[in-house]
Amino acid sequence: MKFRTAANFCITLLIITIFSSSAYAWARHDLMTSEVVRDLGWLDKFGNMTVTEYLYDDPTVSQIKIQYYNKEYKELLPDEFYNHALYEKRKFFNGSPVGDSISAKQLLADFSDEPDWELDQNLELSWMQAFSGESQGYRHMYYPALSFHMPMGGWPQGQTPERAQHFYDLAKTSFENGDTYWGFRFLARSLHYVQDMSQPYHTRQFYWEFINLKDPFYGTIQTIKNYHFVYESYIGNLFRLEQQGEMPKTLISAVRYSLPVEVESPESLVKYVARRSYWQSSNTMQTSIGFFGESYMGPGAVSMSTEDFFYSIRRGDPAAKAFEQDVERRLTLFGKATKSFLEFARRDLKLDEYKS
Ligand SMILES: [Zn+2]
Structure with a gap:
């Protein structure tokens, strides 16, 4: 009995330590969002908004300095591969003072x-x-x-629905006050x-094929991290190359030609997207293993090299095709989620009648 208690305690500690890594989900929300909004003509009315100072009190986020523009903004070059999860976080945005x-x-x-910058850190x-x-x-x-999932399998876990609702409510207040800039910034x-x-790696904590029999704890968790990070970086870099005209616009099309769904609230939209994403996650994880190969299996930390990236984007074998098909489905869901959200905001906040 004593042994079991001690063993459970050790396992819990190990899992706590291992799951405590940072993750950023999509590496380039900016590029992907820019492709969705490109087609939304109603936004053109807000083509020229004055940047206003942040005068809101939001005790739920880390108290950080608000950034309006980025003097160091520089897009990566077509021959560069940037490892978003492992390198020091770079901010890819332009903004305006x-x-x-x-x-x-x-x-x-x-x-x-x-x-993904510092808003939700150290809380x-x-x-x-x-x-x-x-x-x-x-x-x-x-x-x-x-x-x-751990530790309360079966119960929903995480605050994503509440956070989406929180900033939406702030957006509503800003528009009511005539502060268009912060209205859109809270919407963003x-x-x-x-x-x-x-x-999918943000709606599923664990997948059985990631179990590392040689090192069931550290090995398994490192494996999940390896695939999660290589997935984000690979897609972020590939998306950029498509925008730079270096690759066929497959992912861009997936994001742009998706259809919106009816939305009740931002909170319920988060839950809807999470459910769909979770259901499809086994296929994502399976095709990730097939495409990236087993070298990402732990216990060591493994990341993609520049050479491997540029080789991988030109592959046309069955594993590459299966992976690409799955990624297209994920990006279609990204586009669907984005369009549904913005269409809901347009109607709910009556943005067509709004005097910009
Ligand atoms: Zn995020």
Whole structure:
């Protein structure tokens, strides 16, 4: 009995330690969002908004300095491969200084990445955050009801629905006050959480094929991290190359030609996207193993090299095709989530009647 208690304790400690890594979901919300908003003509009315200062009091986020523009903004070159999860976080956004102007399309793209900066870091939210990558992970990952996960399998876990609703409510207040800039900026933040749910690794904590028999604890968790990170970086870089005209626009098409669904609230949209994403996650994980290969199986940390990336994007074998098909489905879900959210905001906030 004593042994079992001690063993359970050790396992729990190990799992807590291992799950406490940061994750960012999609590496480039900005690029993907820019392709969705491109087709939304109603946003053109908000082509010239004045950037206003942040005058809101939001005690639920880390108190960080608000950024309006990025002096160091530089897009990667077509021959570069940037490992988003492992390198020091770079901010890919342009923005505009206070007093200058910006379009809603640009703003939504730029700041759909904002919640991945520091907003949700170093917060005490729940004892369960240790199982989801600390406070940031606990807000950006959501394991739907009836799914298997630690520590409370079966129960929904994570704050993503609430966070999407929180920023949507702030957007509503801003528009009511006539603050269009912050209205859209809060919408961009809210949108981020909805979009995160289309990344299957953010709705599923565990997949049986990732079990590492040689090292069941560290090996298994490192394996999950390896595949999660290579998945995000690979797609982020490939998407950029498509925009730069270096690759056929397969992922761009998937994002753009998706159809919206009827939405009740941002909170319910997050849950809807998370459920769909979770149901399809076995296929994502299986095709990830098939495509990236077994070298990403732990216990060591493995990441993609530049050579391997440029070789992999030109592969046409069955494993590459199966993976590509699955990624297209995920990005279609991303596009669907984004369009559904913005269409809901347009109607609910009566943005067509809004005097910009
Ligand atoms: Zn995120």
